[in-house]
Amino acid sequence: MHRKLFKFMLQTRFSKSLLVSTVGMLVIYCVFGSLAATNNLFDSSIFQYYGVGITIVMLSLAAFGGRIIITKADRDYLLTLPIEKKTLALNLYIVQIVSFLITNIMLYGLVIPAFLSAEASSYILLPINFVALTVLICSITVIANVLSKKMKIVLGGFLILWLLSALEGFPFTPGAIFMGNMLYGSAVLIVSALLSTVMALRELSNVEFRTAEKLAKMNSLDGKKNRTFDKLRPFWAVFFLNFFALKFSGAASAKSAKKSKWSVKITWLMAGSCILAVCYGLLLPYIGVMDNFMGDMGVVFLPVSLLYIVSFNFKRGLINERAWLSFTALDPRVYFRYILAANMLALITLFLPFAVTNIYLFFIGYQLALSAIISLLIIVPCSAVCTLYLATIVNPVQLKEGIPMKPTQTTLKQALKQILTFIPFFGSLIAILISSISPISVIITAIISLGLILFLSYSHYPWKTFTDKLTEKGFV
Amino acid sequence: MAEQELCDLEVRDLSRTFGNTYALKKVSFKILQGEKFALLGPNGAGKSTTLKLLTGLLKPTSGEIKIGGVDPSTKKARTIMGYLPEDASPYQMLSVRENLEYIGALREIENVKETTDHLLDFFDLNEYERSKVGKLSRGTTQKLALALAIIHKPKILLLDEPLNYLDIPTQEKVITRLNSLDVTVIVSTHIMSVASRLTKNVIMLARGVIRWEGSIDALRALGEAEEPIESIVARMMTSAP
Numbered sequence: 001m002h003r004k005l006f007k008f009m010l011q012t013r014f015s016k017s018l019l020v021s022t023v024g025m026l027v028i029y030c031v032f033g034s035l036a037a038t039n040n041l042f043d044s045s046i047f048q049y050y051g052v053g054i055t056i057v058m059l060s061l062a063a064f065g066g067r068i069i070i071t072k073a074d075r076d077y078l079l080t081l082p083i084e085k086k087t088l089a090l091n092l093y094i095v096q097i098v099s100f101l102i103t104n105i106m107l108y109g110l111v112i113p114a115f116l117s118a119e120a121s122s123y124i125l126l127p128i129n130f131v132a133l134t135v136l137i138c139s140i141t142v143i144a145n146v147l148s149k150k151m152k153i154v155l156g157g158f159l160i161l162w163l164l165s166a167l168e169g170f171p172f173t174p175g176a177i178f179m180g181n182m183l184y185g186s187a188v189l190i191v192s193a194l195l196s197t198v199m200a201l202r203e204l205s206n207v208e209f210r211t212a213e214k215l216a217k218m219n220s221l222d223g224k225k226n227r228t229f230d231k232l233r234p235f236w237a238v239f240f241l242n243f244f245a246l247k248f249s250g251a252a253s254a255k256s257a258k259k260s261k262w263s264v265k266i267t268w269l270m271a272g273s274c275i276l277a278v279c280y281g282l283l284l285p286y287i288g289v290m291d292n293f294m295g296d297m298g299v300v301f302l303p304v305s306l307l308y309i310v311s312f313n314f315k316r317g318l319i320n321e322r323a324w325l326s327f328t329a330l331d332p333r334v335y336f337r338y339i340l341a342a343n344m345l346a347l348i349t350l351f352l353p354f355a356v357t358n359i360y361l362f363f364i365g366y367q368l369a370l371s372a373i374i375s376l377l378i379i380v381p382c383s384a385v386c387t388l389y390l391a392t393i394v395n396p397v398q399l400k401e402g403i404p405m406k407p408t409q410t411t412l413k414q415a416l417k418q419i420l421t422f423i424p425f426f427g428s429l430i431a432i433l434i435s436s437i438s439p440i441s442v443i444i445t446a447i448i449s450l451g452l453i454l455f456l457s458y459s460h461y462p463w464k465t466f467t468d469k470l471t472e473k474g475f476v
Numbered sequence: 477m478a479e480q481e482l483c484d485l486e487v488r489d490l491s492r493t494f495g496n497t498y499a500l501k502k503v504s505f506k507i508l509q510g511e512k513f514a515l516l517g518p519n520g521a522g523k524s525t526t527l528k529l530l531t532g533l534l535k536p537t538s539g540e541i542k543i544g545g546v547d548p549s550t551k552k553a554r555t556i557m558g559y560l561p562e563d564a565s566p567y568q569m570l571s572v573r574e575n576l577e578y579i580g581a582l583r584e585i586e587n588v589k590e591t592t593d594h595l596l597d598f599f600d601l602n603e604y605e606r607s608k609v610g611k612l613s614r615g616t617t618q619k620l621a622l623a624l625a626i627i628h629k630p631k632i633l634l635l636d637e638p639l640n641y642l643d644i645p646t647q648e649k650v651i652t653r654l655n656s657l658d659v660t661v662i663v664s665t666h667i668m669s670v671a672s673r674l675t676k677n678v679i680m681l682a683r684g685v686i687r688w689e690g691s692i693d694a695l696r697a698l699g700e701a702e703e704p705i706e707s708i709v710a711r712m713m714t715s716a717p
């Protein structure tokens with residue numbers, strides 16, 4: 001620890017108002033949550049699934065995309081300070097824990113207190129667990145940082161299965177804290193947090209080098225052949241660009257870009273999607289035979305998990321766009337509408353095989369599969385595109401030289417804007433979950449989402465100042 | 477005659493603020509088809525802001541811009557303008573050729589492939605054709621950015637520090653090639669020699685107002701005998717308005 005450095009990092013990354021309001025939010029959550037829980041306002045099983053689900057998301061994100069987050073300013077100034085690398089990395093690590101704490105308070109906020117009423121000991125265990133979970137997630141990012149791509153997938157896959165086992169009542173998993181096995185769950189969680197921290201700390205001294213190396217590697221990703229945009233109408237050019245910008249873990253990979261024609265690569269992507277859909281269609285009935293409820297949950301789980309992946313993907317907004325090129329070539333409003341439509345179309349195309357699988361599932365007796373089709377083909381894509389829209393309008397960040405050029409300090413206003421971009425996600429999540437109880441709600445949500453997208457793409461309101469705002473923020 | 481007026485560029489009482497500070501204050505000028513102007517001025521003078529306003533990326537706080545008689549945000553203005561920002565950064569995840577073809581497709585130019593081939597030759601970019609932009613050196617990126625700015629054969633070229641990052645042989649090539657294009661040019665720079673190599677006229681900006689406007693020869697005549705033009709410019713920029 002280097003006190004001055006740590007203080008400097010905290011101050012440059014988080015504004016005071018953000019830190020204070022996070023604490024405030026935690027208090028409000030606790031009061032509200034414990035009131036709700038003691039009065040049995042909610043069916044706690046929703047909290048359980050939400051808790052496990054979001055932990056899976058956080059841990060798998062950490063495993064697949066793990067790195068110590070540094071900004072351009074960090075790279076240019078912080079990493080060149082005459083401070084021992086280990087100290088520097090340690091501080092970056094602790095600051096990252098703080099930023100994960102803030103994120104986690106927002107994500108788990110409502111879930112934490114829902115478990116308060118269980119036992120008196122939970123009042124002590126819960127905060128400890130919360131910190132341990134955050135530390136675990138943060139450590140995984142550091143550990144994953146030095147792993148090869150294959151090992152990352154192994155690690156991520158293991159973590160996902162380990163957490164999923166909690167749903168089956170397996171007690172020796174961090175996920176068990178959400179499923180009523182507080183004691184075992186806490187023990188496992190705390191031990192794994194400690195272990196992973198030790199491992200992460202040992203890796204820390206290498207971490208910055210790896211980061212630099214990774215950036216260099218990312219940059220040297222030359223295609224064997226160029227993709228061609230020749231003879232494409234503007235919309236289709238935008239479509240193909242965006243289709244391949246979608247980076248679903250496994251589904252699309254820039255490296256698989258060997259053939260020169262777009263159509264060939266779309267075939268590859270679709271083949272991947274089809275294979276996954278077939279696996280899903282074969283696996284689910286098998287689970288359903290063993291456990292009826294789990295089978296039904298599986299049907300709901302698919303759109304929910306795709307919603308997760310897609311929403312986190314689209315939260316980046318137009319990080320790779322170049323206003324000086326695209327906005328001077330086409331009317332920004334038209335271009336942005338193309339982007340929305342292109343992404344929507346790309347998602348629907350990718351999800352189509354899953355929809356077909358769902359038709360099959362419906363005919364073998366899964367009633368919920370029908371509403372899952374609507375979720376897959378309308379609600380999830382709409383939600384993703386909505387997230388993209390909001391992220392672009394409220395929080396434009398542009399990626400230059402492989403590092404986000406964003407202001408390093410997160411202020412309260414920015415954090416609130418971040419929360420705003422989560423609204424489509426949460427809205428759709430709730431809609432999909434409710435769909436398992438009331439199918440008609442899916443249709444209503446789908447109509448609302450479609451209407452919203454049309455309204456957003458054709459409304460004039462934000463566009464008068466849109467490019468101006470982006471340009472003023474340095475988005476050129 | 478009508479064809480000529482199509483590509484005139486007129487700015488009247490143009491002001492732009494950022495928060496409370498004026499980046500530009502009541503700037504007016506008119507540039508006729510085929511004329512080449514340098515926007516000359518010290519750091520923070522408002523040169524880049526002027527160009528962003530001309531391209532329509534920024535909106536004026538007050539005042540008026542007419543590109544060939546129409547607003548910069550119109551389709552017509554977009555097709556006749558080509559813009560190179562300072563520190564231009566093309567699409568990082570696309571290769572050099574993909575960048576050119578993508579923008580070619582967006583601009584609906586004919587013969588995207590042939591135009592791209594031609595530009596790759598023109599800027600000696602052939603060996604980088606398949607390289608992702610993120611991997612290029614800063615100078616090579618600049619050459620690509622220049623190519624992207626002229627891919628649709630614009631009638632008006634707005635160039636912000638076009639020679640930045642380029643080595644001297646490349647600078648010479650780019651100067652010759654830019655001069656061979658028959659277009660209206662506005663070059664923003666703070667380097668007098670760049671201005672005099674690429675243009676005939678100067679608009680001198682400082683702190684958001686025009687200090688002087690005229691031909692480079694007239695500028696030279698303002699100084700004493702043998703006085704280098706840089707020193708004349710420096711004197712004019714720092715003197716009170």
Ligand SMILES: Nc1ncnc2c1ncn2[C@@H]1O[C@H](COP(=O)(O)OP(=O)(O)OP(=O)(O)O)[C@@H](O)[C@H]1O
Binds near residue numbers: 517526666
């Ligand atoms: N996005 C912005 N937000 C706030 N202020 C800005 C912004 N862009 C420019 N300014 C301010 O406007 C003024 C003019 O800036 P501009 O970039 O046009 O200068 P310049 O002449 O291009 O300078 P340089 O030679 O350094 O590139 C400066 O005072 C600058 O601080």
Ligand SMILES: [Mg+2]
Binds near residue numbers: 525562
């Ligand atoms: Mg400038």
